[in-house]
Amino acid sequence: MQLYNSASHQKEDFVPRDPNLVKMYTCGPTVYHFAHIGNLRSYIMEDVLEKYMRYAGYNVKRVMNITDVGHLTSDADSGEDKMIKGAKREHKTVMDIAKYYTDAFFADCARLNIKTPDVVEPATNCIGEYITIITGLLDKGFAYRAGGNVYFDTSKLDKYYVFNEQDSDDLAVGVREGVEEDPNKRNKNDFVLWFTQSKFEDQALKWDSPWGEGYPGWHIECSGISMKHLGEYLDIHCGGIDNAFPHHTNEIAQSESYLGHKWCNYWFHVLHLNTSGGKMSKSKGEFLTVSLLEEKGYDPLIYRLFCLQSHYRKALVFSWENLDNAKVAFDKLVARIATLKPEDGAVDQGAFDEQKAKFQAALDNDLNTSLAVTALYDVLKAQTNDATKLALLADFDRVLGLNLTEKAAEKRKTAASGTTSGGYTVQGEGDPAIDALVRQRAEAKKAKNFAEADRIRDELKAAGIEVTDVAGGATWTRA
RNA sequence: GGUGACAUAGCCAAGUGGUAAGGCAAGGGUCUGCAAAACCCUCACCCCCGGUUCAAAUCCGGGUGUCACCUCCA
Numbered sequence: 001m002q003l004y005n006s007a008s009h010q011k012e013d014f015v016p017r018d019p020n021l022v023k024m025y026t027c028g029p030t031v032y033h034f035a036h037i038g039n040l041r042s043y044i045m046e047d048v049l050e051k052y053m054r055y056a057g058y059n060v061k062r063v064m065n066i067t068d069v070g071h072l073t074s075d076a077d078s079g080e081d082k083m084i085k086g087a088k089r090e091h092k093t094v095m096d097i098a099k100y101y102t103d104a105f106f107a108d109c110a111r112l113n114i115k116t117p118d119v120v121e122p123a124t125n126c127i128g129e130y131i132t133i134i135t136g137l138l139d140k141g142f143a144y145r146a147g148g149n150v151y152f153d154t155s156k157l158d159k160y161y162v163f164n165e166q167d168s169d170d171l172a173v174g175v176r177e178g179v180e181e182d183p184n185k186r187n188k189n190d191f192v193l194w195f196t197q198s199k200f201e202d203q204a205l206k207w208d209s210p211w212g213e214g215y216p217g218w219h220i221e222c223s224g225i226s227m228k229h230l231g232e233y234l235d236i237h238c239g240g241i242d243n244a245f246p247h248h249t250n251e252i253a254q255s256e257s258y259l260g261h262k263w264c265n266y267w268f269h270v271l272h273l274n275t276s277g278g279k280m281s282k283s284k285g286e287f288l289t290v291s292l293l294e295e296k297g298y299d300p301l302i303y304r305l306f307c308l309q310s311h312y313r314k315a316l317v318f319s320w321e322n323l324d325n326a327k328v329a330f331d332k333l334v335a336r337i338a339t340l341k342p343e344d345g346a347v348d349q350g351a352f353d354e355q356k357a358k359f360q361a362a363l364d365n366d367l368n369t370s371l372a373v374t375a376l377y378d379v380l381k382a383q384t385n386d387a388t389k390l391a392l393l394a395d396f397d398r399v400l401g402l403n404l405t406e407k408a409a410e411k412r413k414t415a416a417s418g419t420t421s422g423g424y425t426v427q428g429e430g431d432p433a434i435d436a437l438v439r440q441r442a443e444a445k446k447a448k449n450f451a452e453a454d455r456i457r458d459e460l461k462a463a464g465i466e467v468t469d470v471a472g473g474a475t476w477t478r479a
Numbered sequence: 480g481g482u483g484a485c486a487u488a489g490c491c492a493a494g495u496g497g498u499a500a501g502g503c504a505a506g507g508g509u510c511u512g513c514a515a516a517a518c519c520c521u522c523a524c525c526c527c528c529g530g531u532u533c534a535a536a537u538c539c540g541g542g543u544g545u546c547a548c549c550u551c552c553a
Contacts, residue, residue, distance in 0.1 A: 006498095007484095009483090011495090026553095027553075030551090030553095032553055035553085036553090038553065039550095039552085040553080041552045041553070042553040043553075046553095055510060144530045160523065161482090163482095163483080163548095164481095164482050164548085165483090166481065166482050166483090166549075188550095191550065192550095203548090216550090217495090217552090218549095229547085238553095239553065240485085240552080240553025241483090241547070241548080241551085241553080242551095242553065243548095243553070244548075245483090245550085246547070246548090246550050247550085250550085269553095270553065271484080271485090271547080271553095272546085272547070272552095272553070273553085274546070277547080279509080279547075279552085280545055280553095281542070282541055284521095306491085309491065309501095309502070310491075310492070311486085311490065313482085313491085313492090314484090314487070314492090315545090315546055315547075316491090317491090319490090320505095321491095321503095322490070322491060322503090324503085324506080325502075326491085326502090328503060328504090329491095329503060332503095333502095333514090335517095339517095362493095365495095368493075369498080370490095370491090370501080370502095371494090371501085373492095373502080374492095374493070374500065374501045374502080375501095377500095377501095377502075378501085423531070426533085429481070440523070445512075448512075450512055451513085453513090454513075457514085466515080468514090468515055468516055469511080469514085469515080469516085470516080470517090473510090
């Protein structure tokens with residue numbers, strides 16, 4: 001397959017070092033608060049990437065970190081560790097907070113059909129790995145000690161800027177309030193590997209190290225965890241585009257300096273979900289979570305479809321109108337699939353292969369999920385039997401993860417559970433009282449008493465029940 | 480200020496040199512006591528200006544606009 005590589009700024013053929021195993025690393029969440037749906041866009045797209053690689057025949061070992069330590073300052077304030085801030089806010093210990101929000105994160109992922117990575121590693125589990133790497137960097141002269149901390153020396157690198165052509169002189173330090181230049185740094189781009197002296201006091205979590213009691217810098221975490229579980233070579237590293245600089249740039253600097261060779265071949269960056277006012281954040285505007293979507297009556301998988309209809313390398317604007325659009329499309333897809341008859345013939349392998357080839361061509365081309373979704377519609381319109389269509393849809397869903405065939409099967413089951421009497425079939429959700437009302441309405445209609453029929457329909461509607469006439473009966477659903 | 484990306488119908492969106500996929504909405508129609516659903520039909524000179532080419536939404540140059548990053552963020 002072809003993937004856009006942020007490191008080379010072009011699409012490349014994806015070739016893992018080991019043809020049978022893709023080693024994949026994902027920057028995981030900082031667990032000091034709930035994830036918003038913008039955070040989750042990245043995880044949805046990375047999930048599709050992972051599932052497509054498996055679909056295409058690769059074995060995949062995927063590792064994700066959980067940042068439960070040392071993330072400095074948050075959106076609008078200056079001078080507190082995010083984890084500590086969360087703990088203070090909720091009067092819990094830092095580790096309680098981490099546990100709580102880690103669980104919440106994976107619960108959100110489950111509702112969005114995002115597979116949990118093979119390895120999930122909290123940053124606080126790997127202090128030994130960080131110390132080993134930092135020691136190695138100091139030995140090789142890539143790091144130095146100053147003011148109690150250990151820094152990476154970016155001037156020792158031939159090429160520091162991997163993802164763009166910046167010049168360190170052009171970096172505007174302090175473009176945001178509360179960001180001050182650290183006087184211990186030898187170069188503007190140098191970054192901390194290990195803190196013993198922090199401008200943030202009351203660090204709840206500290207560990208012993210050869211440089212004193214302290215805690216690791218942010219960037220070292222991903223390098224350490226990746227090497228612990230995936231070894232010296234990584235095939236593909238994923239994350240949100242905001243991480244490209246400085247986080248991923250620094251990961252590359254420290255990893256390759258430590259290892260002495262190229263570390264990761266492909267970089268997969270997902271663009272942000274924006275609101276009409278710009279980047280979505282936790283401190284600005286409505287705090288959009290999976291739970292909020294559910295409260296408002298949206299199946300989380302509608303949001304998944306919403307993301308899939310766009311391309312991961314394009315900014316996506318969230319609005320309720322756009323989500324409604326996706327909801328209608330999702331419901332219609334399920335309804336159309338529900339009309340397919342599973343027992344309609346045997347799978348036609350020729351037709352199956354033809355449709356599948358289109359689907360794969362779409363995803364082989366830099367994970368074009370928008371075209372992959374179109375492939376669903378192509379299947380529904382294809383000149384072949386229902387059994388073939390259902391087999392194709394189930395096959396595609398291994399990657400898309402929309403549960404379309406399952407939902408359609410449920411719908412079909414509900415429809416089949418209708419009760420028939422007097423040649424009139426009522427299909428609903430199995431409530432005899434409502435079935436009876438629907439029958440009363442049918443009687444009224446038969447007697448041409450349309451006022452009464454409409455009155456019953458209105459009464460049901462007031463109770464949130466929608467009645468629809470179909471050939472030989474009626475169906476009803478709860479809104 | 481520097482750097483990176485993007486700009487296609489009312490909205491989302493595909494398209495990687497040969498006269499614009501798909502979805503939603505909208506309008507028209509069939510069906511229906513009415514409604515809904517379903518089905519059929521209709522709906523774009525691709526931000527602007529130059530250039531290359533027999534041919535450009537697609538390549539090149541220059542604008543304009545939007546977004547992102549510049550040590551917190553997916």
